[in-house]
Amino acid sequence: METIRVIIIDDQPLYREGIRTALEHREDCVIVGEATDARRASELLHTSHPDVALINAGLDSSDPLEIAQQARQISPQTAIILLAPSEDEERLFQSIKVGVAAYYTRHITPDQLVEAIQKVSQGQYLINNDVFIKPQSITRDLKPFKELATEELEVEETKEQFSPLSSREIEILDYIARGNSNKEIAKSLKISDQTVKNHITSILKKLSVNDRTAAVVYALRHSWIKMHQEQ
Structure with a gap:
């Protein structure tokens, strides 16, 4: 089974810990880095070339959509999952525009997150059909x-x-x-x-x-x- 390389871009330690806990026991996923702002995210993308980037849409330190767009430029093979605090149609449309592969609220369960990571790593798009x-x-x-x-x-x-x-x-x-x-x-x-x-x-x-x-x-x-x- 091929391992999926994941990075987490989130400025909230507790939330990063929650994602890490959800993924660390999975044989098919490995966290290769964590970032709290755009600068560190850029460094990780350049050095790690992850399969999937999990980005917190509620970042205080940086614009998450700018990070997503930057990620597409630095590492085109990296699939991006945006995790939003709540449903937001404007953010959803902008996410599609910059190339986000999946958009979820933080109500997503650990199993759903793992499934999403697996699917986007295979090139699938998981945009909310409700829009x-x-x-x-x-x-x-x-x-x-x-x-x-x-x-x-x-x-x-x-x-x-x-x-x-x-x-x-x-x-x-x-x-x-x-x-x-x-x-x-x-x-x-x-x-x-x-x-x-x-x-x-x-x-x-x-x-x-x-x-x-x-x-x-x-x-x-x-x-x-x-x-x-x-x-």
């Missing part, structure tokens, strides 16, 4: 997603001049991003529920993602879709 079904999200302008989070992603965007998805698949993803169910999409497009399911299966396969939310996040970050403000 795509909240009515207020439908009216949100997502222009910031057109700006890719790191130079690496900008290069990738330049190279990739087209989407692997068909126009119909992109249209369906756009409906999903607006919070529509399969039945609602089928009704709007005047196609069957099964046809919608077939398209979604094709989307997940083409993007190599596991669920609808991950597909939407992928499409948003590559500027294939966006949500428009209500007129």
Whole structure:
């Protein structure tokens, strides 16, 4: 079993201790460093090149989103899990923008945290699906997603001049991003529920993602879709 290298970026000793306790007895996880601010986090990323970085979204000493963006630049292979004090839609959207792989509140259990670490280390995105079904999200302008989070992603965007998805698949993803169910999409497009399911299966396969939310996040970050403000 390959060991997952983890760093903790948190300025609260008690919380760091709690995470350390949750992970130290796991054979598949090892904590390779801890940081309390952006400077130390940068040093760890340069020297340790961890598989996963756990960042406290409530840092007092530094901006956690700046640290996340910096991490993506220094160590692109590092998956980032942001641990927030509470649900915050604005922070969630900004987290997606800078390339965070998972977003959880501190109510997450140790077992859930370990599972998240395992999944993001394998390249999965675990963004809260609730943001795509909240009515207020439908009216949100997502222009910031057109700006890719790191130079690496900008290069990738330049190279990739087209989407692997068909126009119909992109249209369906756009409906999903607006919070529509399969039945609602089928009704709007005047196609069957099964046809919608077939398209979604094709989307997940083409993007190599596991669920609808991950597909939407992928499409948003590559500027294939966006949500428009209500007129």
